[in-house]
Amino acid sequence: MPSLGSDMEAGTLVQWLKHPGDAVKRGDIIAVVDTQKGAIEIEVFEEGVIESVQIKQGEKVPVGTVLAMIRGTGPERPRVPAATAPPSAPAREGPPTPAAVSAPQKRPHEEPSRLRVSPLARKLAADLGVDVTQVEGTGSGGAITREDVERAAAALKTSAAHKPSAPTARAGDMRAAIASAMARSKREIPHYYLSSTIDMSGSLAWLRAENEKRPVAERLLPVALLIKAVGLALREVPELNGYWIDGAFREGTGVHVGCAISLRGGGLVAPGLHDADRMDLGTLMRQLTDLVARARTGSLKSSDLADPTITVTNLGDQGAEAAFGIIYPPQVALVGFGKIAERPWVCSGKIEARPLLTATLSADHRATDGHRGGAFLAAVDRLLQAPEKL
Amino acid sequence: MTPDDIKRVVLDVLTRIAPEVDPASIQSGVSFRDQLDLDSMDFLNFVLALHDRLGVDIPEGDYPRLYTLDGAVAYLASKSVRAAAP
Structure with a gap:
């Protein structure tokens, strides 16, 4: 089993x-x-x-x-x-x-x-x-x-x-399964939390132009860019990608991003997108759409659930500004994305209204320190400023 | 296609995405997201299904016109009239 x-x-x-x-x-x-x-x-x-x-x-x-x-x-x-x-x-x-x-x-x-x-x-x-x-x-x-x-x-x-x-x-x-895993996580994992505000104007403008060229079935959602950026940033900070097992960190053999998917009627599953760092955005979006559909119709496969190396939760649609998640053991990190909303942003000494996103990292202090966590969030930010390269 | 036909299609598509929803309970002027708890992936599937079922092209810039039942029916009616014209 x-x-x-x-x-x-x-x-x-x-x-x-x-x-x-x-x-x-x-x-x-x-x-x-x-x-x-x-x-x-x-x-x-x-x-x-x-x-x-x-x-x-x-x-x-x-x-x-x-x-x-x-x-x-x-x-x-x-x-x-x-x-x-x-x-x-x-x-x-x-x-x-x-x-x-x-x-x-x-x-x-x-x-x-x-x-x-x-x-x-x-x-x-x-x-x-x-x-x-x-x-x-x-x-x-x-x-x-x-x-x-x-x-x-x-x-x-x-x-x-x-x-x-x-x-x-x-x-x-x-609920009982979620309670058990989350209680264990809070009991055993010394979490630390970081957050970073990311200017999404470049990413959203690129996405709008890109989606104009794409047929309906191939259009991208911002979450595809976010997951890809997480995948690529993990290459730079691989100590957040893997598991804490038997008192030691074991790096994942690939970047398999577990995507927290809420189910209609309550509950949550986090099946993985395998090799999310290597997929082009179109493929990533297709696989994510398929994963969400299968999660919500109860037809996930064992390989979807067996080996995510990190989890991403995107609460943006519900309007929350930031999500500080609980790590899904034995993983060592969870990335949270809030709602992309227009807020004041200081740019070249002027205050401008920009679409901003709060990205958070919950990480296991046994595996990393805040310095490396900060480097990871900085990499996610940098990658999202060049969406055409994702 | 009459507006009533389009409304039937819209409600059918919505209840496939949110099977627990009673179509009779959907309020015409309130956004689907607010009353049906749709997320962005659900909304994308909604647009895709309308495109497939009605054969209308829906640019991303027009998405806000599909946020309510009244808005969606009016928008799709105008598009399908244009699609049917020679």
């Missing part, structure tokens, strides 16, 4: 999508796991043939439990436990707490293996309290679609016997 963030202690294997005897390669989705963050598709990071599955559908197991064994394709390749986190991901700090291990195990109905349900439909069914084994599938090959689940949910509503609303339970689970 891969760790999909330090706030995850266990997961329920909802469905096996590959079975013993099936060949798998890196990137294949082999299972769907239900977590406090919703249904997540689990990818495999090995190539070979599935020899055995160790966990039954419906079983809830702690992070680190072997889910399946894969036999490598080459003669010298040993058997490896499958569905662990990718090699670059941080190991979860410490063993699962006794509470997590002894937590009451949910055991939904064992499903017939022929049942075909898309992850989206399955997630929706879980949210709406619909038992998928009782739903008639009308999709291709009898697959249960989102519409089938919605129909079944409507039928449930009209019957007097429907259960209390599941979304509330899901939101409660997610």
Whole structure:
């Protein structure tokens, strides 16, 4: 059971999508796991043939439990436990707490293996309290679609016997997971906080001109520039990019920017944009749009959540001027961006109205000092003054 | 397309972005962002879906005209009349 963030202690294997005897390669989705963050598709990071599955559908197991064994394709390749986190991901700090291990195990109905349900439909069914084994599938090959689940949910509503609303339970689970990770962060990480005001006139003017040239589907939001600037600035201050594990800093193997995404109805996930420093702005924007859409429809993959090396939170749309965030352990830094708003700015001895942005850094004092944190924010500012080079 | 048809499309697009919203509860003169808690990514998806569904080009400079239901319907009606003209 891969760790999909330090706030995850266990997961329920909802469905096996590959079975013993099936060949798998890196990137294949082999299972769907239900977590406090919703249904997540689990990818495999090995190539070979599935020899055995160790966990039954419906079983809830702690992070680190072997889910399946894969036999490598080459003669010298040993058997490896499958569905662990990718090699670059941080190991979860410490063993699962006794509470997590002894937590009451949910055991939904064992499903017939022929049942075909898309992850989206399955997630929706879980949210709406619909038992998928009782739903008639009308999709291709009898697959249960989102519409089938919605129909079944409507039928449930009209019957007097429907259960209390599941979304509330899901939101409660997610709040508990966030509370646990954030409390641990505040308990263990000696945070320091810095802020810097950035003049965004150059970036916004460039963005306006750029978006005029781009078709609707390829237009950029300011956040794409901000994330790219963070990615490039981390190359200059790499000690903010990585993890604090076992009393030492380990630099990330790439710049994977976790993007805090608020979910409709409450809650928050921070899936990663891999190699954000290397993407051009168009690619970055496309991947971010895709990530937000998948986060909000409950179809994230394990690789989205396994290895962000830093988190960016952009509260700008809600109108807050600055965001001083709590670091998501075992990461060592979090960058916050507030609203871009016209405010007074002194330029060549004159006061002018300029679109200004407050950028903040919350960082782990065990890994860095304010001097390096300041260098990072200065780099973000400098990079945003030359948007054409991002 | 009549303004009523356009309004139906706008409401359909909005409720796909914010599925928990009852279209009947949307107030016509109040900004979508304020009453539906849309962020900039939601708004971009809103514009993109209107572009796809109605076939109208919406320059970024016109985005403020789409902030309310009344504004969006009036703007899109003027654009689709122009798009339909020979």
